[in-house]
Structures are given as structure tokens and as C-alpha cells.
Amino acid sequence: MKTPTLRLITVLALALSLTGCMYWIRAYQVYLQMNDFDRHFSVTAADEFTLHFKEPILFSKDFVSLSKLYASQDDLTADGRRWRYWFRKVDGNNNVIKPEVKFYSDLSFNKESRLIAWSFSSLFLAIAPAKFLEVSLRSIGGAEIDNDKKQLKANPALLEKIADDLPQKPSILAQLGEPFEIIDEPEQEIYIYRFLLETRHIEKGYEDRALNEVKITFDKKKQELIRMAGRFAGLKVSIDYRKFIDNSPNIAKTSGE
Secondary structure (H helix, E strand, O other): OOOHHHHHHHHHHHHHOOOOOHHHHHHHHHHHHHHHHHHHEEEEEOOOEEEEEOOOOOEHHHHHHHHOEOOOEEEEOOOEEEEEEEEEEEOOOOOEOOOOOEEEEEEEEEOOOEEEEEEEOHHHHHHOOHHHHHHHHHHHHHOEEEOOOOEEEOOHHHOOOEOEOOOEHHHHHHHHOOOOEEEEOOOEEEEEEEEEEEOOOEOOOOHHHHEEEEEEEEEOOOOEEEEEEEEEOOEEEEEEHHHHEOOOOOOOOEOOO
């Protein structure tokens, strides 16, 4: 893996080669903070999951620059502002399905417009359970940077393990309902859902980013959720849950905590 100095040189070269892309440098600074997760971040999880930024770096304008999308709601709060992004389940013609199946993602900013919290609603946690979401965020600290694709890929050797059960297919379908499409493979099934972002504005040429396709993969035999991949307001997320499971016989799995 590249040393922090070499990684910094690489990302600076990338950022400076792109006009007006100082947000990539700030995004890289957040990436470096992930190397000492508990010093720079905290997590709360109840009805929603929230990642708190103890030393805020990113600005609200960075998210518009990265995604080319604007939030569904922009509300004034005691600390600053809250942007809420609503995602609603749609059919093949992008019509909202009734009864509605929807979830939100919130970005909270302080009075200096810096990001202080990122939250996900309970429905999102059905496909990205809180424990797995937290450990996947922690794994970013050891992730490798793909400069061409502007992606982070976690190093499997550095992944934290958790002793927990994988979510079951029936419980997930009870919340998400019927998928748009099912891909049947020998050992797994891929359920595809389509969610449309409610947005106040989309920059010209990026209209397709409002439609978010979520792929949820189940193990056929065990009926367990094993992977989730999707794009949410321009942010690509892919989690292979099996990499986080501790299969040690000395650690009992627990559920319903």
C-alpha cells in the first residue's frame, strides 16, 4: 500500500489536474481521518444511523460539486442547516409505487457550512444494518485509492470482523416489497430495486443520477443478505457483508440486541 506521503502526492496531482476540484483534497483529508476513526468520528444508531464528524472538513458545496444534485429539503437548524435527500421506490416508468416505500439520507452542516453529521433512515438500515454499516465505514481507513475510478477499495486484511447474523431475505422483502427485477443465478439471487431521488435541481447533463438502482444479493441456500450495491445521489456504495462476518467457533453470534 502507498505511504500517506505518496498517497497525498497522488491525490494532489489528481486534484490539481481538474479545474476547480479542491473538494477532492478535502475529501482526501477526510479519508486520512478514517485512519484514526474514534478520534475523528463517532456513531449513534437507533431508529436512524448517524456518523458524526468531530473535526468537520467538507463543505456543503462539495456535495453539490461531487453529485451535481441538490437536496429534496434544505432546512434551517439550531446548528446550521440540514439537507434531506428523499428516495422513493419507482416502477419501470419512474412512477412512485403506492403505498410508498421510501428512505432518506440527511446531511447536517454547522454555521460555517461544514458537514457535522450524516444520517440514514431506518429503511436504509434494512439493506445496510447499523453494525455492518459502521464496520464498513471503519474499513475506509485501510482502503486503497483508485484514482481513475475515484473509488476506495477496502483492504480485506484490515477489515474488522463482527459476530452477528446476516439479515434474512423475508424480513428485508417485508420492508422493501417486490423488486423491479430478479436475476436468478446458480447460488444466489439478485433483487434489483429502483429509487428516484426527489430533488430541487439537477445540473444539466446529470439527470440520470436522480434514478438510483439498488442491487441486493441473497444466498439461495441460507436466504441471507450477502451484498448490497447502489448509487445514492451520486455516491456509489458496495458492501459485501460476508467479509465482515467473524466465523470463529469461539465467538457466538448474537441477534436482537
